Amino acid sequence: KNISVHHLNCMHNSSEGCLEDDKPDVMLPCFRRNMYEEPLALYSNGSIISQLRKTIHNKRALDESLFYLSSSTAADSGQEDQCSVSSKDSTVEAQSPSAHVATGASAEAEHPVPDHLQAKRARVENIIRVMAGSPNSRQHGDSERSDTDAREAREAYRENKRKQRLPQHQEHSAAGPDEECHKLKEQLHSMQRLLRQLQEKFLQVYNQEDPEHNECGDRMKAQSNVSHQRESPNLQEALKKELSRAVNDCVDRVFKKVSSTGLDLSPQQRMCSSPEVSAGADGKSQRAGSTQEQPQDQEAAAKPRSLEYYESSKAHSPQDQTEALSLVVRKPAVAPLSSVTPTVKRPYPVHQTPFQFNYSTPLHDSQILEHLLKYGPHSNFGVLPCMPPSMDRTSPDSVDLPWDTIAMRSKVTPGHLGHHARASALGAVTVDNLCLPHVKIECGELQGMAERNPYMSLNISFRLKKKSHLKKAKLMFFYTRYPSSNVLKTFFPDVKFNRCITSQLIKWFSNFREFYYIQMEKFARQAIVDGISDVKDMTVSRDSELFRALNMHYNKANDFHVPDRFLEVSEVTLHEFYTAISAAKDSDPSWKKAIYKVICKLDSDVPEEFKTSSYL
DNA sequence: CATAACCCTG
DNA sequence: CAGGGTTATG
Numbered sequence: 001k002n003i004s005v006h007h008l009n010c011m012h013n014s015s016e017g018c019l020e021d022d023k024p025d026v027m028l029p030c031f032r033r034n035m036y037e038e039p040l041a042l043y044s045n046g047s048i049i050s051q052l053r054k055t056i057h058n059k060r061a062l063d064e065s066l067f068y069l070s071s072s073t074a075a076d077s078g079q080e081d082q083c084s085v086s087s088k089d090s091t092v093e094a095q096s097p098s099a100h101v102a103t104g105a106s107a108e109a110e111h112p113v114p115d116h117l118q119a120k121r122a123r124v125e126n127i128i129r130v131m132a133g134s135p136n137s138r139q140h141g142d143s144e145r146s147d148t149d150a151r152e153a154r155e156a157y158r159e160n161k162r163k164q165r166l167p168q169h170q171e172h173s174a175a176g177p178d179e180e181c182h183k184l185k186e187q188l189h190s191m192q193r194l195l196r197q198l199q200e201k202f203l204q205v206y207n208q209e210d211p212e213h214n215e216c217g218d219r220m221k222a223q224s225n226v227s228h229q230r231e232s233p234n235l236q237e238a239l240k241k242e243l244s245r246a247v248n249d250c251v252d253r254v255f256k257k258v259s260s261t262g263l264d265l266s267p268q269q270r271m272c273s274s275p276e277v278s279a280g281a282d283g284k285s286q287r288a289g290s291t292q293e294q295p296q297d298q299e300a301a302a303k304p305r306s307l308e309y310y311e312s313s314k315a316h317s318p319q320d321q322t323e324a325l326s327l328v329v330r331k332p333a334v335a336p337l338s339s340v341t342p343t344v345k346r347p348y349p350v351h352q353t354p355f356q357f358n359y360s361t362p363l364h365d366s367q368i369l370e371h372l373l374k375y376g377p378h379s380n381f382g383v384l385p386c387m388p389p390s391m392d393r394t395s396p397d398s399v400d401l402p403w404d405t406i407a408m409r410s411k412v413t414p415g416h417l418g419h420h421a422r423a424s425a426l427g428a429v430t431v432d433n434l435c436l437p438h439v440k441i442e443c444g445e446l447q448g449m450a451e452r453n454p455y456m457s458l459n460i461s462f463r464l465k466k467k468s469h470l471k472k473a474k475l476m477f478f479y480t481r482y483p484s485s486n487v488l489k490t491f492f493p494d495v496k497f498n499r500c501i502t503s504q505l506i507k508w509f510s511n512f513r514e515f516y517y518i519q520m521e522k523f524a525r526q527a528i529v530d531g532i533s534d535v536k537d538m539t540v541s542r543d544s545e546l547f548r549a550l551n552m553h554y555n556k557a558n559d560f561h562v563p564d565r566f567l568e569v570s571e572v573t574l575h576e577f578y579t580a581i582s583a584a585k586d587s588d589p590s591w592k593k594a595i596y597k598v599i600c601k602l603d604s605d606v607p608e609e610f611k612t613s614s615y616l
Numbered sequence: 617c618a619t620a621a622c623c624c625t626g
Numbered sequence: 627c628a629g630g631g632t633t634a635t636g
Contacts, residue, residue: 470627503620510621511627622633 469495473505474554476610477512478566480603491610512554517573517592519549524577535578540571569602 469492476483476491488505489497523546527538540547542562550570551562576595585591 466627499619506620507628514623515627617636619635620633621635622631624631625629626627 470508472610473508474512475560476606477509477516477554478560478562479606481509481513481516481569482600482603483509483606487606491606493611515553516550517577517595519546519553520570520573520577521581521592524574524581527574527578528581532578535575538571538574538578540567540574542567546570546574563604565604569599572602573599 472492480487483491483505485497485502485506488502492505495501524538532538547562547567547570551558555562573595576598580586580591580595585594
């Protein structure tokens with residue numbers, strides 16, 4: 001781990017610098033290919049696993065800088081280590097059921113397989129590939145472009161798989177076609193289990209949706225001045241729709257293909273297929289469906305934003321803020337506001353409802369879930385990153401995120417924890433604790449889906465994205481003018497921190513401050529020129545010119561509700577400048593330092609919401 | 617010598 | 627906002 005982290009740092013320092021444009025083209029082709037094929041190329045279980053693990057581990061140490069796999073900072077290494085074994089294994093396994101086939105493939109070296117069996121095996125192989133979301137499938141009407149890419153990716157993948165598998169050939173020789181069938185069935189069972197769990201979850205969601213729905217909607221309207229806030233109520237439905245469709249598609253595909261290969265399925269197995277889910281989800285989301293039907297891309301980009309706006313505006317609702325905060329209050333007094341209040345945080349309590357995973361078989365099920373999440377309902381996901389993302393993305397913000405390597409973690413609250421409040425008070429239990437694998441996904445739409453999925457948080461790319469992260473940093477400035485590097489680390493969890501990144505962020509805030517103080521000085525001097533004699537006559541309100549200047553700078557889009565606290569701090573700053581200048585203290589070359597000292601004590605805590613959302 | 621804050625400039 | 631120079635700390 002140390003090695004890989006170090007390696008990572010070197011990468012940053014030497015090649016890329018620390019800042020990455022939001023432009024998505026930073027991913028090198030080889031990078032993509034690796035990302036795509038590695039999980040597919042490595043799969044094992046049973047006795048060979050330890051050896052494989054070693055191989056994987058070594059490979060990973062080298063490749064991690066490319067994968068940016070998991071947030072393996074030194075800080076969380078302890079936690080991760082606890083899970084590292086299962087995590088690694090499951091990562092591999094979860095992502096590549098198709099490698100099952102590898103098992104059978106080598107069998108024929110020793111026992112030539114009859115033709116019909118071979119054909120059957122080929123079919124099975126195909127099924128699994130489809131299940132894994134291989135580029136093969138075109139059921140969703142892929143464009144020519146992605147078809148081409150699909151082929152290329154597939155071929156590269158096969159080519160490489162062959163090579164990679166070669167050294168370990170003997171290890172797979174035990175299993176045969178029967179084994180495959182067995183494994184297939186096992187997988188089916190797991191899918192069914194998962195499906196049932198999802199169904200239950202969806203039902204719960206629906207049952208409590210409507211009251212919650214309206215209530216939240218109203219509250220939101222009252223508290224937010226974001227123009228497109230209306231979209232928020234549809235988030236759930238969009239999410240549910242997508243998730244259920246993912247499940248449906250995958251399960252359906254499996255059933256269809258498996259049955260077409262002649263494997264016999266029990267009636268129950270067939271019955272567990274998707275109809276109920278699809279009926280529930282699609283039926284419910286009908287009204288939203290009409291509007292969101294078409295541009296999935298835009299939808300994916302737009303929805304998460306509105307949700308987050310909603311969340312933040314809610315958390316900053318006047319009731320929460322105005323009374324609790326006073327300028328003289330020290331940080332600790334402010335802290336409870338943003339960090340310890342669990343109840344106000346989520347507009348949709350259902351978001352915290354945990355999946356009831358069957359923990360007796362956690363790995364298997366979660367593997368499949370992640371499979372679904374990874375490859376999603378659109379089977380061509382695997383190749384999407386190969387094409388220029390901008391072509392499909394119309395929303396400007398969408399360019400920020402989609403096409404980077406992201407490690408995805410489900411924010412699953414373990415069922416036995418029970419109470420949501422408890423879980424959220426603890427800051428949400430991430431999947432790491434469940435030893436679920438870190439999954440790399442590389443699809444914008446999936447990411448959009450994940451953004452909307454309350455059970456997931458994303459670790460995106462681990463690098464600074466100028467556009468999105470800068471925006472976030474600016475918004476954070478409304479709360480803290482002097483963030484410590486710890487705060488920065490905390491609130492940019494999707495960034496892999498190194499020296500360069502840290503100083504970059506610090507530099508940003510330094511620049512922010514610079515602008516801030518320049519404005520303050522300017523307006524203070526103007527007030528003096530204007531003949532204002534009493535500081536009390538200088539106030540900073542939302543419609544004052546000073547605020548407008550600041551808001552324009554830090555919140556250009558004006559889509560963020562600036563906390564009142566910031567107005568107060570601004571006013572204090574303005575007063576400080578005014579009095580200092582009035583007292584002719586500005587003759588001292590370092591007269592501002594005294595002011596800085598005052599202002600830096602007025603930092604408040606950044607709301608929790610900034611932690612989860614990778615951008616606002 | 618290194619780091620980071622500060623200051624100034626483009 | 628980034629870059630480069632300067633200063634303060636250690």
